[in-house]
Amino acid sequence: xxxxxxxxxxxxxxxxxxxxxxxxxxxxxxxxxxxxxxxxxxxxxxxxxxxxxxxxxxxxxxxxxxxxxxxxxxxxxxxxxxxxxxxxxxxxxxxxxxxxxxxxxxxxxxxxxxxxxxxxxxxxxxxxxxxxxxxxxxxxxxxxxxxxxxxxxxxxx
Numbered sequence: 001x002x003x004x005x006x007x008x009x010x011x012x013x014x015x016x017x018x019x020x021x022x023x024x025x026x027x028x029x030x031x032x033x034x035x036x037x038x039x040x041x042x043x044x045x046x047x048x049x050x051x052x053x054x055x056x057x058x059x060x061x062x063x064x065x066x067x068x069x070x071x072x073x074x075x076x077x078x079x080x081x082x083x084x085x086x087x088x089x090x091x092x093x094x095x096x097x098x099x100x101x102x103x104x105x106x107x108x109x110x111x112x113x114x115x116x117x118x119x120x121x122x123x124x125x126x127x128x129x130x131x132x133x134x135x136x137x138x139x140x141x142x143x144x145x146x147x148x149x150x151x152x153x154x155x156x157x
Contacts, residue, residue, distance in 0.1 A: 034061045
């Protein structure tokens with residue numbers, strides 16, 4: 001019976017909870033038989049030290065490894081879950097940092113566009129100011145040429 005239970009627990013994957021319940025119940029009954037046997041042997045032993053040396057295999061048979069391994073599995077799952085939470089938080093933090101940097105880049109891009117308009121405006125004012133000065137210079141040249149032309153006009157007799 002014990003061999004059947006061990007084979008079923010180790011090598012057969014059972015998804016039906018009713019069958020799994022009966023397997024665990026049978027396992028518990030077998031362990032209970034070992035515990036009763038161990039207690040009876042301990043009561044009838046004259047020397048406790050000699051009994052422990054002689055029946056170490058019975059102690060291993062009674063020891064609830066199933067509980068130890070299930071606790072270890074739960075601890076492992078808790079640690080793995082905590083690690084996933086930490087990784088998720090790191091990803092969320094990186095996303096927030098990326099969003100912040102993208103916002104700063106957008107602001108920088110807006111400032112770059114604004115500076116382009118400012119540069120264009122500055123160039124336009126230079127062009128207008130130069131064109132005004134050229135216009136003034138050309139108008140001064142024209143007026144001076146006209147004055148000189150008027151002065152140079154030969155007089156008619």
